[in-house]
Amino acid sequence: MSVLNYTGPSDTYRELAELPLPTSAAFTSPQSDVIHVTYSIRDHERNIKRSVAKTYFVVDGGRSVVPPTHHEASDIVGFAISPSKTRQAILREASDQNGSGKKRFVEIWSGTRLEALHDVTKTHGAFHTDDVLSSLSFSPSESALLYTAEANVDAPEGPDADPYPKFRYVPHFGEAAYSKKRPAIFLFRWRSPNESSDFSSSKTKSLTALSPALPAPASVIFAQAVFASEDRVFATGYDYTDDGRLLGIKGCFNRPSGIWELTLPPQLDVDTSDLCASSPCTSLKLTSSGRSCRSPRILRDANGSPTKLLWLSSATGGPHASSVSLHSRNLSPELSEAKLLIDTVWDPAADAFPGLYTEYNLPSRSFLHLSGSAYVVAQSLWKSRTTVLLIDVTTGSVRDVTPAISEDTLYSWNVLCTDGGRQVVCSRSTPTTPSEIVLGRFDERGNVKWKVLDKPTLSPDAERALGELEVSIIPIPNRPSVETIVIQPKRTTEESTPKPLCVTTPHGGPHATSTTAFSPATIALALEGYTLSLPNYTGSMGFGEKYVQKLLGQCGTLDLADCVATVNHLIELGISEPGRQLIQGGSHGGYLAAHLIGQYPDMFNAAVLRNPVVSIGELPCVSDIPDWCYAEFALPFTPRTLMTPEIYQTLYDASPIAHVDNVRTPVLLCLGEDDHRVPPVQGLRYYHALKGRGRVVDVLSFPKECHPIEGVEAARVCWEAGRDWFKAAEKS
Template sequence: QVWDSGGRSHSVDLTALEKHGEVYTEGPFACLAWSRSETRLLYVAEKSRPKPQPPCPWDVPAAARPVEEDEDEEVGAVYPGEQFVYHEDWGEALSTRSMPVLCALDLEGSSLSVLEGVPEHLSPGQALWSPDDRSVVFVGWWHEPFRLGLTACSNRRSGIFHLDLASGCCELLSAEHSAAFSPRLSPNGQRLLYLEGDLGGPHRQCLRLRMLSWQTRQTVTVLDVVQEPTAAFAGLYAEALPPRCWAADSRRAVLGTPQRSRTDLLLVDTETATVTNLTAGSPEGSWELLTLQWDLLVATCSAPDHPPSLVVAALPPPGRELPLCWVPVQGAPTVPGVTWKTLTVQPPCSGQSPAAHGTQAFEALLLSPPDGPALHPLIVCPHGGPHAVFDARWRPSMAALCQLGFAVLLVNYRGSLGFGQASISSLLSRVGEQDVADTQLAVEQALRSEPLDPQRLALLAGSHGAFIALHLLAHEPERYQACALRSPVSNLPALLGTSDIPDWRYTSLGLPYSWERVPRAEEVATMLLRSPIAQAAQVRTPVLLCVGARDRRVSPMQALELYRVLRARGVPVRLLWYPEGGHALASVETEADVFRNCAHWLLRHL
């Protein structure tokens, strides 16, 4: 539906037109872009597939069909023997995304067209109109020789492309071998900003901010990869630029990105390549820009003790951006009974880590209930990823645990986003070692400096965080009294043939990956030695496992195998199996049930 000041102006049943399949409304491919004339809409949908034909009595190998049947054949129909051909998809959370196509809806001409000219080896998405409405710009992901998981993976080969609608000519605007995405055209139509990362390596990494001149097609690097963070700037780690990030002057842009254990709004001057942190030092630890129009910033902000608030601010002229005056539009009160602080943890010097990043400090967020006569039990939470971050945002489940009397430690071990590329790279070949040691180091520091009960410790984690937690249970079998895990990684070599990101199994151990790679005995042995399942005999702590049957990233069979091993050894263990759940266990009903069971498990054993 299209609405204007007079009400609903257009209503189009896209499904009835049968030009394409399901419209992409979310995820990395999705977009909905108006032309400059506001007469056409650009979006992405699944390519139409031929409909299966029912079997007929004449379906005999090598037998001729009756002539009259041939005359009624549907063009492009799928006949018996072809309807079960495998079609690749883009992995976890994208199982219905296989062959995206660009679609243009002409409201004046009441027509819908699937754009032609996109090379067959590309999957297009994130499209927008050119300044003259005669062409489109889109992101194309290479899908040959096969697709790897795309969710939370900014290291897949992709480029910024320009498609001329009249000639069908398609040209690459960005670098040939890179991961380029999230194009944003300036208001004057002269500049195109986008993010760019390196191919391969960590799935999430520090990115470059690149800018292309629309007239000259020349590209410059506005902000480069940051190896070591400074007090002013720690690098770019955003999954995407805000849909509207440009100021009215077509010179400055605003974006949100992790900066250590915060997510701040940064103003970037594309002419001077300078960065101004608009939210540094604010009591809210996480900011998100919703839109920037006519130099009016609309954002949300939150903190571990403060649900999101909607705020606005007018962007001052260049050079006078600070201090920025934020005006609340819709606020939320601070939640009583929750306090938080950031702990800085300094790893000890080690002969195994001679480089500077080997001893770089990392951080942890400590959420605490009100002080009382007794020491607080502590729940330790290393994040998943592993290249992710716990920023200081509102998390209802963590605040609820504080309301139940628990302190919560969110650990951003070395390898987390927001601390420079050197920190991210330091974890490669050290998974199961550096991340585990960092988490335990953060726990020991918190126990020394805060009113916490060392006899009541528990672990709560998911995915790679659960991998760390299982290692801690094996290394410290008497230290932790309870453990609740979601979508746990426990057997690394078993993921080679079951995960949508098999490349990570090699990269995480510092091994090269190629498309034609097959496992070698010595590499599988190394992976198994780093796997918690190999140390399951040391686990004594009661363990709760929560998994989704539709998880494409970490097979639920990992948890089932662990469940059987622990149960056979007499360890208290419980397995929750969610038939429709994916890796994130993110549906409302599933998330609520997971929290309910985890909270009961922790209360029972602590």
């Protein structure tokens, strides 16, 4: 097999990758008959990700939908609907006239009228609209807005000024968030709460950065702020560690954080068009240490008064992601003690609720009211699917409203929003069905009927090709938490020789899950004629907390054995055959792939590794999640932990680099040059180790790409390179 050779672009990959991906939704009229949905679209021609919004008009009591209108929304980075659904807040970043930079604006719209506009370009840095830091909340009077943005460096200017504040080290939030060092909650008021909504005066417009008072020696960054009343706000506070770190937080649900109550200062009656005042406010932490608490949500009664505060939490330390707990506190007439609504499920019975495995947050609008009771609607992993759960906010009872039955067996669901009444908007997909937008309407007993509002448009060739694939979820014998999603051409169910090459693709994490959601890269590879196997090994989420915890101390052995058992079981079933096996994976999936080709050198014909972990003992010095290297291998980690020769030896023995001499499989490496989680030096060390031993190896290095390598061009080239590497293996 030669080094990597390009065989040309793939029209199939490009078409599938450019399908719109729903990212958010909102009901935008008081009658809940107008739905605004935002999509992300990969534009290969311009090498950018575009944002497009569609507006759906539901008529005839929900029986029909007017064809949607759509418009470009790429300069809108944040969007929120007011409690009355009569106003919209927009955070906008637009290129300035000469194209040399960005200008930032906060806009408040009342219907089609621009009620307030504020240029915040000089006031602060970029808006923060990610899951971890985003705030976008109207006050009950709809006269103020909370949002999160990067505070400017507070450094004096001039030749004789103190230069140290400008260059002083400030921790950041890690992988894909290393520009986020000084997040702050900003309060924008465009009128007084008692003013008429038809009047907006620049004399009452103000922008202030909240500065919560903290007990010494606490050091906290506040975000995820939501209004409960005009002067009462609840927010998430992220703690620095004792050694001054902000541990990398992307994909990590175990970082020390708490839910805080903030009391706002009186309104400032000044116009701060260019400068931003700092507003001290009182603060009270409501949650105890030892938990990673986040995603505060306010439940209101029919009059709009706040009645409950709900939030999610996970244990700190240990696995970076695991089962999530749901908590509540009554807000009326006064703050009550916290109540645990959903606890960890340790070892669920077959097909029973496995515990809550949500996204990082609850949906921004997540409540329904049925028969006088209130419910949270959330998506959660349930084995190899994501499903929609209806959770009673009083009792904590859970019901799956999208169970794996009949034609819905393979759908994975995402909750986008509710209308606060009986309606919910979701997206859903299967491995062969791209994302659809569906509207769910609940009756008083909690039964739901789903209506598809929109489906993506596929070319006839793509639609026909997807129809020729077969998908199944196959349990692995004698491994109760292990199953694999298999995607294969339907013709392989008949006797054929030889069988298609089988690509095993273990997920990263390790505490993540491969689901039945549509993946353009996965399906495009299947349409090249390969069988795909996506194993959920021990440690995957959605199977019970027992199996998450079971992997700790057995990384590189138990998960490896699960992957080998998966390969062997598919051979036993006649789905694949020996000598026709391929392996690919990224991050921990790359770690497993590198282990497999080192410990089973005759099993795989070729391997593609994306930002793999290959030498664990070297990772704590350079990764944004140094604790991962200790927790996953059952080693203690504290802010005082240092690498010792004994610890290094333990981690070296658990690393793929320890087996590099055995590797005979041709290896392609794809590395992101800005990866802060598994820096490219890991992959490069593996490349040089293989090259020095005369093995077949090649490497692609992608500038400005982080851990996932998800830029438009980079993702395409990475996919094409894997396809070409596997093609060469088939010919050799």
